[in-house]
Amino acid sequence: MNPSWPYPVGTPGTPWGAAEKLQWRALQRKQRSYTEEVVSVIDGLRTRFDVATYGELDYGPDGRYPLFAVRSRSWRDELPLMLVTGGVHGYETSGVHGALLFLDQHAADYEGRANLLVTPCISPWAYERIHRWNADAIDPNRSFRADSPAGESAALWRLLEPLRDSVRMHIDLHETTDSDETEFRPALSARDGKPFEPDGIPDGFYLVDDTEAPQPAFQQAVIEAVAKVTHIAPPDAKGQIIGSPVVAHGVIRYPLRQLGLCAGITNARYRTTTEVYPDSPRATPEQCNRAQATAVRAAIDYALAQG
Template identity: 55%
Template sequence: MSKIDRPEVAYPVGVPGTPWGDTEKTQWYTMQAIKRSYQEEVLSKIEQLSEAWQVEQYGALSYDPSRYPLFVLRSKNWQSNLPVALITGGVHGYETSGVQGALFFLQHFAQNYDGKVNLVVAPCLSPWGYETINRWNPKAVDPNRSFIFGAPSEETQAIMHYLKDNHIAPLVHVDLHETTDTDNSEFRPALAARDGVTHDNWDIPDGFYLVGDTKRSEDAFQKAIIDSVAKITHIAPADQNGNIIGDKVVQHGVIEYDCKKAGLCAGMTDAQYVTTTEVYPDSPKTDPQNCMEAQAAAITGALNFVLADS
């Protein structure tokens, strides 16, 4: 278990203990900068996949519509009698393997499920966040607390309306995330500053773990994913209190949240089988390739379980 003993210090925006207003949020936004290319690292790969997959644009971010179009890739051999699996990545743009892992799965494994399951893959829900390596959107809103219709996040509203308008009701949904050391160095301090609070839990788990849904636990499903990922990378142990990031471990490598209540991506549909992956890219035991492979193993573990169970 990795832990950064980080004393509470003043964040460079706002006054400690006072929630941000529009002025502070604008100041935070002006501090952000483009650090990598959505076009080169994501859109170019989607283009390469366009012959094998049905690529559909479901929106564009108003911050810069030409720079930030939003795409899903769907099975070309769509069959109405097959179950539907939804894969989402890049809800938090800075979590690189969520985006690249979804694309890696499409490149190397998805063809194995042709004719067995209808796939809908949205590899990068937050392209501005991807380019600026950010958790929030430009309005200092966390998309992964905003999967509720009417929430102030274009990123979440676009994909939710796409699924609703196209009557896509998945049986399984795998949402790809990371827990990183920058959660402690930047994102938790920013959250505390934005909301005018303090944070006491600075634990970062060393390894992969899952977040299930308290209302749709499906323990065997979660275990199948953990078993699949364990062949690729190490699973995070519980801490001395039996927790991971402050939440009780319900089985090896798995904690649970009420996803719909929290507005999480995993709660945006009524899928029976839902999970959120959490890769730890800062471990000395991993590298970017291993992280992408772990995300792909989570997806294949989920699909294999559901297909065997159906």
């Protein structure tokens, strides 16, 4: 959709009500299978990891979606806990498959050194529809709080509540896509009754640090590792990436908890959000998945080394 056009749901300048949200939901079509593409891969990991169902989403005629957490089989309470989350936004494919790739190819390297907890696909309804929001037109990644209106966010909150102070490192795997500009930002403006203001899409990988508790050396360690796999996004003419000042090579900062972002859900000393750009002519899907898995490895390695 051309972002200069009116969005096909709602009245410009008027926030959506229940009717508009139902109209929007009716437009969403299942385009891929959570069971075939994600759950089957998780099932294949059961011989090496403990897999638990930490919740289930009931979206009526669209189906029920179990939520899975994968954790180290040799869990020991005295080991540092490393948290990896993916698929908060269902359309951000490498966030899901990068997490699964890390589990399959790299997690064994941390046996006896760290406890790993990975939730590969937090938003399965959105994964199937290649969308940012859940079925209620809520962005889960603005909803990570105790009273969350998003079932996806609430389920993860409950899972992590007893572990919040135990997590040393949390990396949340995301993408920034061309469809952010052509579909999701226009949809957000329409839903909230606000004018759409076009912005650019950065070409390359970048990270989002925490404004309230920045860890610049940690962020740079991840950037340096990922730069060997894919290119790092440069700042725009204003010295910004997606409207935020670039504070270091490939790094911006958000107030994670204030915005209700997933990366702020624990008290981890080291936390970051990855942003891969899958629409770049310089990146392939396999490269994007490897960039995510590399970011996870670099984040864990740094957290282990620094304590």
